Amino acid sequence: MAFNIALVGCGGMGLRHAHGYVELIKTFGASGAPGAGPLEMIAVCDRHEGPAKKVADLIEQGTGKRPAIFLDFDTMLRDLKSLDAVDIVTDTPMHHRFAMAAMDAGLHAMTEKPMGLTLKACRMMRETAMRAGKVIAVAENYRRDPVNRLSRALLDGGAIGRPYFALDVALSSARGGVMHGTVWRAKRDQAGGTVLDAGVHNADMLLYLMGPARTVYAETATFERQRELRGMESQSPQLAEFYSHRVETGGSAGDMIEHDAADTAFAVVRFESGAIGQLSLSDTSHGERVGQSSVHGSDGTLIRTQSRSGKPAEIRREGESIKGADLLALVPEFRLDDVTAGLWGSDRVGSYDFEFRETDRKIVAIEYADFARAVATGTQPEVGPQEGMAALALAYGVMESGEAGVPVSVDDVVSGAVSKFQDDIDRTMGI
Ligand SMILES: NC(=O)c1ccc[n+]([C@@H]2O[C@H](COP(=O)([O-])OP(=O)(O)OC[C@H]3O[C@@H](n4cnc5c(N)ncnc54)[C@H](O)[C@@H]3O)[C@@H](O)[C@H]2O)c1
Numbered sequence: 001m002a003f004n005i006a007l008v009g010c011g012g013m014g015l016r017h018a019h020g021y022v023e024l025i026k027t028f029g030a031s032g033a034p035g036a037g038p039l040e041m042i043a044v045c046d047r048h049e050g051p052a053k054k055v056a057d058l059i060e061q062g063t064g065k066r067p068a069i070f071l072d073f074d075t076m077l078r079d080l081k082s083l084d085a086v087d088i089v090t091d092t093p094m095h096h097r098f099a100m101a102a103m104d105a106g107l108h109a110m111t112e113k114p115m116g117l118t119l120k121a122c123r124m125m126r127e128t129a130m131r132a133g134k135v136i137a138v139a140e141n142y143r144r145d146p147v148n149r150l151s152r153a154l155l156d157g158g159a160i161g162r163p164y165f166a167l168d169v170a171l172s173s174a175r176g177g178v179m180h181g182t183v184w185r186a187k188r189d190q191a192g193g194t195v196l197d198a199g200v201h202n203a204d205m206l207l208y209l210m211g212p213a214r215t216v217y218a219e220t221a222t223f224e225r226q227r228e229l230r231g232m233e234s235q236s237p238q239l240a241e242f243y244s245h246r247v248e249t250g251g252s253a254g255d256m257i258e259h260d261a262a263d264t265a266f267a268v269v270r271f272e273s274g275a276i277g278q279l280s281l282s283d284t285s286h287g288e289r290v291g292q293s294s295v296h297g298s299d300g301t302l303i304r305t306q307s308r309s310g311k312p313a314e315i316r317r318e319g320e321s322i323k324g325a326d327l328l329a330l331v332p333e334f335r336l337d338d339v340t341a342g343l344w345g346s347d348r349v350g351s352y353d354f355e356f357r358e359t360d361r362k363i364v365a366i367e368y369a370d371f372a373r374a375v376a377t378g379t380q381p382e383v384g385p386q387e388g389m390a391a392l393a394l395a396y397g398v399m400e401s402g403e404a405g406v407p408v409s410v411d412d413v414v415s416g417a418v419s420k421f422q423d424d425i426d427r428t429m430g431i
Helices: 012-028 049-063 073-079 092-104 119-132 146-156 193-210 237-243 338-344 356-377 385-404 410-415 420-429
Strands: 003-008 039-045 068-070 085-088 108-112 136-139 163-171 213-221 226-228 256-258 264-271 276-282 290-297 301-303 314-317 320-323
Touching: 003 012, 003 073, 003 356, 012 039, 012 049, 012 237, 012 338, 012 356, 039 049, 039 073, 039 356, 049 068, 068 073, 073 092, 085 092, 085 356, 092 108, 092 119, 108 119, 108 356, 119 136, 119 385, 119 420, 136 356, 136 385, 146 193, 146 290, 146 301, 146 338, 163 193, 193 213, 193 264, 193 276, 193 290, 193 385, 213 276, 213 385, 213 410, 264 385, 338 356, 385 410, 385 420
Parallel strands: 003 039, 003 085, 039 068, 085 108, 108 136, 163 276
Antiparallel strands: 163 290, 213 264, 226 256, 264 276, 290 301, 301 314, 314 320
16 A cells, blocks of 8 residues: 655745655656655645646656645645645745644654754654654755765765864855745744755754764854845756746745845854864855865865765875765775665766756655655654754754854754744744
8 A cells, every 4th residue: 555645835845846756656666665665645735726736737747646736734634534644845934833733633744854943843843753653754855965975984984084074164145135036035933044944954964974063153144134036047047947836925026025034154063073063154155156065084085065966075185086986996885775776776876967856856756765664664764853853953053152152052952951042933933
C-alpha cells in the first residue's frame, strides 16, 4: 500500500516539491525508492486556487495521476481519510500550526526549513510528535547535495587534519528588493530576512560539517528598511520559473514594503569540538558579491562551492591542490546512499553538470524518500526535530546575540532559556 501524502502550500517552493515528487516517481517507478516503498501525492492544498491547480497539473502531467485539490487545510484533514502524511511548504508562520494539527489527526509531517517559526513553536511540534508517535521531518536540502556529502566524508576521513575554523560568508545584493518578491520574507515576525530564511541553510551546513555549536556572538543590522516589491525575474532569474504562478496578497509590484527583518549579520561561532566558525550574511552588499565557504585544518583547507551548483570542492595543502574526481581517491570508502546514487547514476560523485532545476528536483526527491523511509522503518529521518532545531537555534542565536549584545549558548536557545528576541514573535503570532 502506498504512503499517501498531501502537498500543502503551492507557491514557489511548493512547485519545486511537485517537481521533486515527479522526479521520484520517474526515477524509481511505482514501487518507490530503495528502503522507502511506494509514495503517492494524492492531494495538494493552497488557499489560492490558481497555484493549487498549477501544481496539480504538473503532477498529473508528470505521473498520469491527478491529485485532489483543497483550498482549506482543515477541510482536507477532515475529508481525506486515506491520507498518511502532509508535506508543509507554506510560508514559515504556518509550519507549526499545520504540522501539529496533522499529527494530532494521526498523520506524519514534513515541513520545509526552517522547521518552525521560533524555537518555542519547534518544541511544541516535537512534543506533539512524541505524544502522537508520529514522524516529523525537515526538508533541509543543502546537505543532501552529493558534493556536500563528499565534503563531509573528506572531513571525517581527516583530509585536512583537525578542523580549526570554518568560514561561511554570503554577501550579496537584493538591489533594494524584497527577497523572492514575497512580502512575508521582509518581516521579522514571520522568520523573514537573510538570517532566518537563508541563514538557516548556512547554519545547517556548518553543523553538518563541524558538529554541534556551543556559543554564538553576533552583530546584526537592518540597513535597508524600505524595499521594493518586484517580480522574481529581477530578483533571481534562476528561481523565476518557480514563482510566476504564486499569488502575493501583501502588495503589488512597485510597492515599497517595510522590511523590519535583519538583512545583515556577522557572527562568530564556537563549536563543541573547540573549532571556531565565522558566519557572515547580508543582502545589502551592493556592487560586490562575496562568497566563501571553507574549513581550515591542521593539514590543509577544504574549499566548498555553492550548494547545488555541482561544482567540485577542493582540498588545498601547502603546494598542492586536489579537486573533483581526484578527491574521491582520498576517501576510497565513500559511497552515496542508494536513493542519491539512483538519482545521480553513481554512488561516487565528485561533481556534476546539471541545470539548477534538475539538481533541485533530485534533492527534493531524496527528501521525500527519506521521509517515507523513516515512517516505513520507524526510525528518525536524517533531518528530524533535533537537527531542525539545532540549525534554527544557531540562526536565532545570531539574532538573540545581535539584539542582546552578548554571546549566547546555542543549547539555551534550543531549550528556551534564551528567547528575548523570539518572545516578541511568539506573542505577536500567538505561540
Ligand atoms: N529549501 C529551500 O531551498 C527553500 C527555498 C524556498 C523556500 N523555502 C521554504 O519553503 C516555504 C515556502 O516558501 P515559498 O518561497 O514557496 O513561499 P511562497 O509564499 O511562494 O508560498 C507559500 C504558499 O503557501 C500558501 N499558504 C499560505 N498560508 C496558507 C494556508 N493557511 N493554507 C493554504 N495555503 C497557504 C500560499 O498561498 C503560498 O502559495 C518557506 O518556509 C521557505 O522558507 C525553502
